[in-house]
Amino acid sequence: MKFNSKYLPPFLSLSSAIALLSIAYFLEFFLNLIPCDLCLQQRGVHFLIILASIICIVSINFKKINTLLDFLIIILWFTSSVFAFYHFGIEKKFWSGFSSCTSKINFNENTLNNILSTDTLRCDNPQFEILNISLAGWNSLVSLILFTIYISLLYLFKKRKQ
Template sequence: MTGRVWAALAAAGSGALLLGALAFQYIGGLAPCPMCLYQRWPHLAAVIVGAVALAMPRPWLMRIGALGPLTSAAIGIFHTGVERKWWEGPASCTGAGNALSGLSGADLLSTDAPVHLVMCDQVAWSMWGLSMASWNAILSLVLVAVWLIAARASAKPRVLL
């Protein structure tokens, strides 16, 4: 297969992960936490790089494409650790620290407060003991490999004299 085909597969994989996340959100009713949202942006970047790579299949562009899922995998691994209580996550989405210490009882009971706050340290869905963040990390690492195969396949063969 050519580098262009591998790049298309990698970009399609990132697109599929994005569509899956949106399906869980809008069809399944599972609102994303902030770290879930952070995992989506690198996949969007990979889709855009993939579109450019279809027109201009260059090895350096394929390596840049690999950075999208690699970044998403890193965030997914961190998120998994927060969910499993291996380490603390951001105070803004885990309830850790003194995030509520400055609020009065009236502030806490205010009707202006968000209706549904999704916490990053709570698993909303899992399959085979792995959360969505874990699955994103695993599948993103597979996509990194596909991007690197695309880079290798799009490299021009060197002639040895």
Template sequence: MQALKRLIHFVLRHWPETALLSAALMLAVAHGFQSFLHLMPCTLCLKAREVYWVAIVLAVVAIVLKRTALGRKTAPWTDLALGLVFLFGAGLAVYHAGVEWHWWPGPTTCSGSGGGGSSAAGVQDLLAGAKAAAPACDKIVWSFLGLSMAGWNAIVSLKLAVWSFIAAANEPKTGLLK
């Protein structure tokens, strides 16, 4: 139990670094699925990646600020901002999962139609340098334990948001709840 308490304390004390590593790991996993399993991202998948890029930039800013005189004053606010970014990512992932389960329609950019290579004209377009159309957002191309990548992304993003808010509230001497 003491080891768990020490781990939690360490994570909270080094939250921007942990958030940075978590966001980078999520991007690495997404790119791994794309590169090694050849699962091309849909439009909403690419939007989800943008959330992690924003989190990485914000975490780097938080890490840099932490090493300045402003560090103590800005730490809870950067943690809060990270929480809001991850919460937005969780909402986007829930929306994407709902599109996959056909609970609501997705954006028109997620139709998966367009310059594919199924017709002779489509193949000709690809040979001329046109990009293949992104897959439709309402198709589940991979799942584990009944959850798609969007579902897992929602869980991870929500977890990261909660940790961010806890870190913001517990910053030593300057936490938002102090």
């Protein structure tokens, strides 16, 4: 059985998103790194990439649908990169995040109750870094690389057909 090269971009996308989510869940459940709100939202983008990649693989012979899904996957990888970079910027104090994600506290009568009822961590305090880059920073870099690879593969395969 010969592997058709048009399957490569969505398979790469699918396997990469699964790998990124697997790492995130491993860190959460086995190393007890609790995700913040932005971390959880970034996972949602990766789940959408998985869904779009599976549909793209299944509908590989339907050119119009497949082209639309390729475009969607490209947008999702770019969104993942931008979103993770935004999170990285909050962690490095380049800019402030939304109010539920940063440590700026406005004390009022419900402040203590709100703090005690919150299960997630602040987004501006990374728990884990590799080479002084947080996991959000690495996610941004990897997502940007995958965005570039996906576009490059589609361009190469399209050029090869001509």
